[in-house]
Amino acid sequence: MDKVRAAAVEVVHDVFENGAYANVALVNALRNGSYSDIDRRFMTELVYGTVKAAGTLDWIIRQYVSRPVSKMKPYIRAILRVGAYQLRYLEKVPDAAVCNESVEIAKKYGNAGEVKFVNAVLRNLARSPEKAAFPEGKGKATQHLALSSMHPEWIVRRWIKQFGYDAAERLCTFDNAPAVLSVRTNTLKTTRDGLLSKLLEEGWDAEASEFAPEGIVCRGSHGSLDASRLLAEGYFQVQDESSMQVAHVLEPKPGEFVIDACSAPGGKTTHIAQLMQNKGRIAAFDLYEVKLKKINENAERLGITCIETHEGDARNIGKLYSGMADRLLVDAPCSGMGVLRRRADARWSKTEKGNAELPALQLEILDGAVPALKTGGILVYSTCTIEPAENQDVVTEFLKRHDEFVLEKTGSFLPLKKRPDEDMVQFYPHKDGIDGFFIARMRKVK
Numbered sequence: 001m002d003k004v005r006a007a008a009v010e011v012v013h014d015v016f017e018n019g020a021y022a023n024v025a026l027v028n029a030l031r032n033g034s035y036s037d038i039d040r041r042f043m044t045e046l047v048y049g050t051v052k053a054a055g056t057l058d059w060i061i062r063q064y065v066s067r068p069v070s071k072m073k074p075y076i077r078a079i080l081r082v083g084a085y086q087l088r089y090l091e092k093v094p095d096a097a098v099c100n101e102s103v104e105i106a107k108k109y110g111n112a113g114e115v116k117f118v119n120a121v122l123r124n125l126a127r128s129p130e131k132a133a134f135p136e137g138k139g140k141a142t143q144h145l146a147l148s149s150m151h152p153e154w155i156v157r158r159w160i161k162q163f164g165y166d167a168a169e170r171l172c173t174f175d176n177a178p179a180v181l182s183v184r185t186n187t188l189k190t191t192r193d194g195l196l197s198k199l200l201e202e203g204w205d206a207e208a209s210e211f212a213p214e215g216i217v218c219r220g221s222h223g224s225l226d227a228s229r230l231l232a233e234g235y236f237q238v239q240d241e242s243s244m245q246v247a248h249v250l251e252p253k254p255g256e257f258v259i260d261a262c263s264a265p266g267g268k269t270t271h272i273a274q275l276m277q278n279k280g281r282i283a284a285f286d287l288y289e290v291k292l293k294k295i296n297e298n299a300e301r302l303g304i305t306c307i308e309t310h311e312g313d314a315r316n317i318g319k320l321y322s323g324m325a326d327r328l329l330v331d332a333p334c335s336g337m338g339v340l341r342r343r344a345d346a347r348w349s350k351t352e353k354g355n356a357e358l359p360a361l362q363l364e365i366l367d368g369a370v371p372a373l374k375t376g377g378i379l380v381y382s383t384c385t386i387e388p389a390e391n392q393d394v395v396t397e398f399l400k401r402h403d404e405f406v407l408e409k410t411g412s413f414l415p416l417k418k419r420p421d422e423d424m425v426q427f428y429p430h431k432d433g434i435d436g437f438f439i440a441r442m443r444k445v446k
Ligand SMILES: C[S@@+](CC[C@H](N)C(=O)[O-])C[C@H]1O[C@@H](n2cnc3c(N)ncnc32)[C@H](O)[C@@H]1O
Pocket: 243, 261, 262, 263, 264, 265, 266, 267, 268, 269, 285, 286, 287, 288, 291, 312, 313, 314, 315, 331, 332, 333, 334, 365
């Protein structure tokens, strides 16, 4: 049995049946086996490809079987998904190898009937691919785009309604492209130019970000992050360019008291600390202690000492720090619809119903946290989604409830590419080429 395909099936099973994150499960699987570089690349392709395409693969498989894929035994489903992915998307892999190896893996997890079933489905798929041609024509546009772009139909339907067909298609394309690596220079230790020249010396294909003064983007090859001495010694933090906008909009000053209400894993908290030159006090809250550990680890690596972490609910922050804070960041839990490219499994784990529940929570967090601000204090609300209900609508409702706050021209606080006319800033992947992100800056005036 081919150990690479077998391990890929295990990871795919773990993602869909146990809710594992694809990247975490894959890293663990790669660590636990001794694989050549070619094997590692193949396994990565199999896992990310199958996970991203899962809904489309289920539709393809369904064209060859009479019962729904959701009713199959989980391991048989995972074997068929990984097999169908190879047959449909990996031209260089011979069909016979896919079928034979899948059958061998099925012998480990299934009875004789199930082994036969896997064999029959995959051989039919290989023999008659035309049976699973995506529907086209009148009334089929949404389904066609969803299947061809490997997105759930409900997401595609929403995006077509919100942006039109062409933009929805570009959004889907963005999600399927490999995520560009971007890093934030630790300006407490070096300058961006200093870090950039070190990275270039180490063979990184890196350049300065147009969006963030401390940002560096790497569109091509780069060394392994696991092995990077510069990362281990705290010269940089991995962070997307749109996420790097938020701390600049908050504009923290050395010596101030800043609260980061939803802070883990601390990408923005540590950026705030840099902008404060590590002077002052940052109270970083999150519901989960395990996640807060990550902030402490990052802070230690980056040489930051002004962050204190607190396990707690952001909805109670107002009571704990009434009128004390100079600035408050609410980087709220959200649907993450602007960052689907970063997590292969995310598009299948979200639901329309789950997303609809988020604005109420986001407002509760804002309502519960803002009494912590001083008069004159600054509130920044941000999310990594492109859903108006979680963004502009939440801010509008918040301002209705709180006449002590006024909205400022958020776009004029962006560090490099200013948008002086924009009260609230929404970055869109298909327009801006970076993660989808929303930022609104408000001031407490009384
Ligand atoms: C968007 S993430 C924050 C990302 C973080 N600001 C960064 O830049 O690395 C939202 C965080 O809010 C936390 N969270 C969810 N509900 C919360 C609540 N009621 N109080 C505090 N934190 C909460 C989640 O655990 C999650 O870590």
